[in-house]
Amino acid sequence: MIQPPPEGVIRLAVETALAEDRAAEDVTTLAAxxxxxxxxxxxxxxxxxxxxxxxxxxxxxxxxxxxxxxxVHVQEGGRFAARSILAEVTCSVRAMLQAERVAxxxxxxxxxxxxxxxxxxxxxxxxxxxxxxTRKTTPGLRDLEKYAVRCGGGTNHRRDLAxxxxxxxxxxxxxxxxxxxxxxxVAAIRQRTPGVAVEVEIDALDQLxxxxxxxxxxxxxxxxxxxxxxALQVRRxxxxxxxxxLSEQVHDVIHASRSAxxxxxxxxxxxVRQQPTLISxxxxxxxxxxxxxxFLLQNLYRHPQVSQTMVHARRVIxxxxxxxxxxxxxxxxxxxxxxxxxxxxxxxxxxxxRVVADYIAGMxxxxxxxxxxxxxxxxxFA
Numbered sequence: 273m274i275q276p277p278p279e280g281v282i283r284l285a286v287e288t289a290l291a292e293d294r295a296a297e298d299v300t301t302l303a304a305x306x307x308x309x310x311x312x313x314x315x316x317x318x319x320x321x322x323x324x325x326x327x328x329x330x331x332x333x334x335x336x337x338x339x340x341x342x343x344v345h346v347q348e349g350g351r352f353a354a355r356s357i358l359a360e361v362t363c364s365v366r367a368m369l370q371a372e373r374v375a376x377x378x379x380x381x382x383x384x385x386x387x388x389x390x391x392x393x394x395x396x397x398x399x400x401x402x403x404x405x406t407r408k409t410t411p412g413l414r415d416l417e418k419y420a421v422r423c424g425g426g427t428n429h430r431r432d433l434a435x436x437x438x439x440x441x442x443x444x445x446x447x448x449x450x451x452x453x454x455x456x457x458v459a460a461i462r463q464r465t466p467g468v469a470v471e472v473e474i475d476a477l478d479q480l481x482x483x484x485x486x487x488x489x490x491x492x493x494x495x496x497x498x499x500x501x502x503a504l505q506v507r508r509x510x511x512x513x514x515x516x517x518l519s520e521q522v523h524d525v526i527h528a529s530r531s532a533x534x535x536x537x538x539x540x541x542x543x544v545r546q547q548p549t550l551i552s553x554x555x556x557x558x559x560x561x562x563x564x565x566x567f568l569l570q571n572l573y574r575h576p577q578v579s580q581t582m583v584h585a586r587r588v589i590x591x592x593x594x595x596x597x598x599x600x601x602x603x604x605x606x607x608x609x610x611x612x613x614x615x616x617x618x619x620x621x622x623x624x625x626r627v628v629a630d631y632i633a634g635m636x637x638x639x640x641x642x643x644x645x646x647x648x649x650x651x652x653f654a
Contacts, residue, residue: 274348274349274423276419277415278415281415281416282331283335285415286328286331286378287335289332289377289378290332290335293374296336296370298370301369302366305365305369307364309365310363311363312361313360313372314359315357315361316355317354317355317356317358320353320387321384321386322383322390322423322424323347323348323349323351323386323423324349324386324419324420325348325378325381325382325420326342326344326358326359327348328379329361329376332374332375332378333371333375336366336367336371337363340361340367341362341363342359342361343361345357345358346359349423349424349425361375378416381413381417381420382416382417386420386423389405389420389423389425389426403421404428404429405417405427406429407429436470437468437469437470437471438472439461439473443457453482455566458472480567485517485557486517486564489520490509493513521561524553525551525557528552528553532551532552584652584653588640588644588652591644592643595647596611596631597621597625597628600612603628604631607631611627641653
C-alpha cells in the first residue's frame with residue numbers, strides 16, 4: 273500500500289483550493305439544489321493512466337458533507353484503461369457540485385504525474401536505474417505531487433532544503449568566488465549540521481576537474497584521442513580514463529611496495545609485522561587516491577539510491593538469518609546437516625547460528641536476493 277500524505281496536509285491543500293474557488297458561496301448550487309438531495313457520481317477515465325489522488329478528491333467532498341463515502345474500483349498506483357470507472361462517490365448533491373471541480377483538478381493532476389512517472393519507470397525497467405523526483409513542484413502541492421510520483425513507481429528525493437545538503441552548480445560557483453574548494457564546502461556543511469547527508473550534483477564529466485587523479489588522465493585521453501572529447505563519446509572517454517587511472521594505481525603500488533621492501537629487507541613474517549606499512553601507494557598517489565575516495569564517498573557511496581540498496585541488503589541478511597535459524601532445513605543439504613550435527617543442546621543455538629552465518633557469508637548478491645524472495649515471498653531487488 274502506498275502511504276498517502278498526512279491528513280492535515282491533504283485538508284490544507286483542499287481547503288485552500290476550495291477557498292480559491294469560493295465553493296462555499298456557490299450562487300448556483302446553493303439556490304437551485306435542495307440540501308437533502310443525495311446522489312452518486314462516477315469518476316470515469318477518458319484515457320489510459322495510473323491512479324493517484326482519490327484520498328484528496330474524497331476530502332474535497334467531505335468538507336461540505338462529512339458523510340461522503342467512496343467506492344474504489346482502482347487502487348492508488350494501479351493502472352486503468354480508458355472508459356474505466358475509477359471510483360464512485362456518494363454524498364449530498366450540493367456537496368458534489370460545490371466540490372466537483374476542485375476534486376477533479378486534484379485527481380487529474382495527480383493521475384497525470386503518476387502516469388508520466390510510470391512511463392519513465394517502465395522505460396528503465398530491468399536496468400537497476402531508479403527514477404527520482406525533484407523539488408520542482410507546484411507551490412503548495414509538493415507533498416501531494418511527491419505522493420503521485422510514488423504512485424507511479426518513482427522514488428522521492430529530498431523533500432525540502434533542510435532534508436539534506438546538495439551542492440549544485442550555483443553553489444560551486446559561489447564557492448569558487450570565495451576561493452573555496454568543493455571539499456571546503458562539504459566540510460562547512462558538516463560542521464554546521466553534523467549528520468546531515470551531503471550530495472554533490474554532477475551532470476557532466478568536466479565537474480570532475482577538481483579530482484586531480486581523474487582529470488589528469490582525462491586530459492591525457494583527450495590528447496591521445498581527440499574524437500573522444502565530443503558529447504556522444506562520453507561513455508568511451510570515461511571507460512578509457514578509468515582504465516588508465518586504475519593501471520597507474522596498480523603500477524604505483526607495485527613500485528612503492530617494492531621500494532619499501534628493498535629498504536626494510538624483512539627476513540620473516542614476524543619482521544614484516546614489526547615494520548611500518550610496506551604495501552601502499554607512494555606519497556603522491558596516496559594523496560590523489562584519498563581525494564578520489566572523498567569525491568566518491570560524497571557523490572556515489574552516500575547517494576540515496578545506494579543508501580536504499582544498503583537498506584534492502586541489510587533486510588535480506590537479517591531475514592535470511594532469522595529464517596535459517598528457525599528452519600535450518602531451508603539451507604542447502606550440506607549446511608542443513610551441519611546445523612543438525614551442531615544442535616545437541618536445544619538451549620544453545622550459537623553453533624547453529626555459526627553454520628547459518630557461514631552459509632549466508634558464502635552467498636553471491638544475486639543468490640541471496642533469490643533466496644530471500646523464495647523464503648519470504650518478497651522481491652526487494654528488480
